[in-house]
Amino acid sequence: MAGDVRHTARLLITLLLSAICNAFYIPGWSEKTFKDGDLIPLFHNKIFSDSSELHYAYSELPFVCPPSGWRHPSARLTSGTSLTLNLGEVLRGDRITVSDYELVMGEDSEAKFLCSHTVDRKGVRWAQQLIRDRYMVEWIVDNLPGATPFVTTDKSGKYYAAGFRLGYEEFDPHSMRSRYFINNHITMVIRYRTAMGKAGNRGEKVILGFEVYPKSVEVGNRNMTSGLPHDIYSIEAGMELTFGKNTTSEDGTVQTTESDELTIPYSYSVYFREEENPFISWSNRWNVYFVHDEDSRTVHWLAIVNSLVISGFLTTLVAVVFARTIRGDIKGTTEIGLEDGKLKMKYRKGLPSPRRSLDKSTGIFDPIDGEDGLSAEEEDMVEDGSGWKLVHGDVFRTPQCGTLLAPLVGSGMQLVFMASGQLLLSCIGVLNPSFRGGFTSVGLSLFVFCGLFSGYFSARVYKTFGGRQWQHNVFVTGSLIPGLAFSIVFILNLFVWGHASSSAIPFGTLIALVALWLLIQMPLVYCGGWYGQHRAGAWEHPVRPTSIARQIPPQPWYLRRLQLILIAGIMPFLIILIELMFVFKSLWVDKSGFYYMFGFLSVVGVILILSVVEVTIVAVYLQLCAENHQWHWTSFLVGGSSSFWIFAYCLYYYYFKLHIHGFVSSMLFFSYSFLACGVYGLLTGTVGFLAAYAFVRRIYTAIKVD
Template identity: 30%
Template sequence: MLHSWQLVLPAICFLSLTVQQTSAASHVFKAGDPVVLYANKVGPFSNPSETYQFYDLPFCRPADGLKHKPETLGEVVDGNRLIETPYDLTFRKDHEHTVLCKRTFTAKEVLQLRKAVREDYYFQMVYDDLPFWGFIGKLEKLLKPSGTELKYYVFTHSHYDIAYNKDRVIEIKVTTDPSHTVDISEEALSAAGTVPAEFSYSVKWTETPTPFDRRMDKYRRYQFLPQHLEIHWFSIINSCVTVLLLTGFLATILMRVLKNDFVKYTRNDDVLDDQEETGWKYIHGDVFRFPPHKNLFCSFLGTGSQLFTLACFIFLLALVGAFYPYNRGSLFTALIVLYALTAGVSGYVACSYFRQMEGGSWVRCVLATSFVFCGPLFLVFCFNNTVAIVYRSTAALPFGTIVIILVIWALVTIPLTVLGGILGKNNRSEFAAPCRTNKYPREVPELPWYRTAVPQMMMAGFLPFSAIYIELYYVFASVWGHKTYTIWPVISVVFVILNIVTAFITVALTYFQLAVEDHRWWWRSFLCGGSTGIFIYGYCFYYWFARSDMSGFMQTSFYFLYMACVSFGFFLMLGTVGFRASLFFVRHIYRAIKCE
């Protein structure tokens, strides 16, 4: 394990420094210096994954052709496609009414624009690394005796308010003039089905005392209004206190029951010697019997350990300020790179447990570990990327980006998994079982329905899910909306509480399972710990139907398939937490009593 951390920690430092340097890059201009305005993407406001290149719509193109800005791996994965625009936004140079271009929309372009207006398309542009947004048009409904008439308008004039502090750009806003529109309704078309249009813009520069290093603060403020932020904090504190109290009550009851068990099992009077042992001590010869399907079980443990390590590093980077607002590319880059670098953790943990459980071929264990999460994710990506290609969306990754990701996986992830597997295979530690295991397994008594796996999983997943339920809305609004999550300390605390509650509830259910003489706790503890992932996926349906306006085949496939992968990742990670906590607990209670 030490070797994997030695590989990961330098990468963490490098990523943190790189991202911070990017966010604090010196953008210094003199009066009259050109500053390029980049157009990023357009798409339906309600479908954040369905984005297209800006010039897929018939806007004024640069005279010398389209020039793309080089982008990082994370920016491409995020669907960004920055293209230079013909707007002249020279530093500290005002423009009144400047004509950008005159053109005539063809009948096909009119239909395309009507669809964009009807679906409430927005656009995103970037100026000196400052993003801003606007809408391309408006739809009006006129009530007439003959029925409702739809009027489609496209905005043709945009006004840019730019704030500066000495030699640096601080803020940019865009507004569209409702009096400058072109009517593309059926009545406004010519006999040929065309519509003439003139696009124009104006620029106003204003000095501001805001320093350069505070210019991103407005994006943080816009995410949550003050009253909403106060309610957010109150809800989180209330949820955490409630869950901690419930966990405390559960831990207290469990400790009292265990204390009574220890007292009963350690008595040496003649009356108890003549009685038959019952309860969890009675199955001491079977409780450390290794589970079936050891290969898959160890692969789940290894992958869950890797995802837990990855989550810890992501939160660490977030807390030091690496992921500033509207730079999602840095988060995607960190996820890709860190997942590759933490692969050694999965290989080590999987093969170490596999060897301790006296498994056969460790090579099969390594292969299963390499594909247990990446395999489903790759299949989902292939399907969604094909859908995005059919839609001609920027969400479709270019071939070169796919090759880079595959190279990282083949040359970094796989070798580190194998290296970790070799280290785990050569690990000399033995499985510390305080009791001898019987040669033949004891028959498990018939149990009531509520002690079977599925009801136990539902009970185990409910309490941890209640700890993160409130925070999930804000996370979903960021991932599947137009907000950016900025309250990283809160979600870090919630993540810690989630793991603590998962560990406690799994330990409690493991004790109740052993108390009724059911020794099959290995898989059960993993399934109960990971069942919160099932609740998270169930929340996806609630958010889709009750809290969002998303629609369409592409958005549906992206949302439900990628969330299935995320929920599966939570299942593996929290299942590992639940099993490790249960293993520690089971070893402790059987080590504390004398087992003949």
């Protein structure tokens, strides 16, 4: 933590510059080459598990070899030194340090001794717990994570799974208890190929793969002098994490005594092998981590087809609303005009005059001649779908809590521009698996700079609603959503700090985030708000609101707000469901963050936005036809309604797909899922509101023109 505090100033200055520089990883161009005899640095990162949301720095574990401080002569690195990380790496729990392992390009080593480390009872118990939770270890060589190789189903190739097992658990039927073994011998295979071009002519090579094969070797299977295994290919017993010590007495009997310490010897082997697969090159070396997803491409295409079918149905429905119903209403009614916010009509010949009068004191239409209900003309308008004309004087009335809706819309547009930028950079290859933590770093940077758009849209909506204290609106816009998110993350961080997990955000990073928020984003929000308030101004309405609001009649059950929100959110949720499954697998199961199918995600995202727009327009039109003029919040909530179903899917995923246990891990899962769903709902809700607003202005402007 102290180190992070020291680097806070540096982090603030270089955050965006480092993100931009690291982002320009161009496959096939930014390769790193090694000559025979060059020392290849190996870095320790973290351990992770699909049973827990808590990560731990590998170099800080009490049962592994501590750094010796050995200085790598060619790489100019000292073992135990922590590398400077970008913001995304810190937030995802990475803690990268230089190791003591010696990997020399082209030099095989059948066995090398690393150290013998003595562990107390507390350290052994923790190691047993981590093995019980199936923790995996992540090492890094040439920016590639150490991987466990697997063979494909048809045995025609192989693929990598990032990380290797910390140890394994066996159940002893004799003692009826579990035994825990730690992997204390690591065999590493470096796959390489001669570099292309001039570098290859000079004998330089590039690394294409980093495979790790862990083993557990007991102390008795090792040479007492060198500490190396007698036969690395024939291991009789593993290194069990137990305090029992076998001693042989003078009469030849074996006795087991308890000890308070356990000595674990560590060793390793290194082999360099030229890659035989001609289709693997440095530019596509990450593909082997995703070979097992190749068959899923068909599933992705089916998901897109499914999304297109649903979106096509919605598009047809909206086209009917526009072309048949609304346009027919506008041109089919004999004469409709808007003068000074009042509706003028010439009723069809033969129809009686309206049979209701307006009580100006209450704003309620009272029946005439003792008759209840609508007049014949109004009933005819409601029945043929043109009841939306009756609320022409109320649709542009300032909604309740409009001072809250405006900041939410501004923050939603901030997220729209941020997400669009991330998807664009991902599709063109700037954000890729080799840019570790880049998606988060660039996303936060875009979010901060998109505060300009947040202030602009919030100010325009606020002024349209008749707001006068635009500085107050700017402050709320810049602080509401970031403040809530930061507060939740800070509270969660307290629990993670208590477990000494690397998932905890260091104090210095928290200060840097606050500085980015207050010193960069807030001024940008103010600038955007000033421009939206004084230069752009409010949106003009075709109809001026009446002085007295019209009473809203009883609504059908399916148009009541809660039912409408739940029903409307189903279709957008179904559109992204299949792609959501792959994203969840990458985030919560694999824990690798190596989701890479951003092309599919972008296509599905575009279809999702179109479906949100269409669903919201249909919902608002039905609401207006039912003479309900309070459409502002409804459009926002309907647009973001699929976030409810996504959170429900998170619950299903937790109980039926994941193996997470423990209070803190479960709390982290649900809290981060809630935050993600909230951000998604804010984004889509904003899109829905703006689409509905444009739709309402359009139909009432068309009436005025005709």
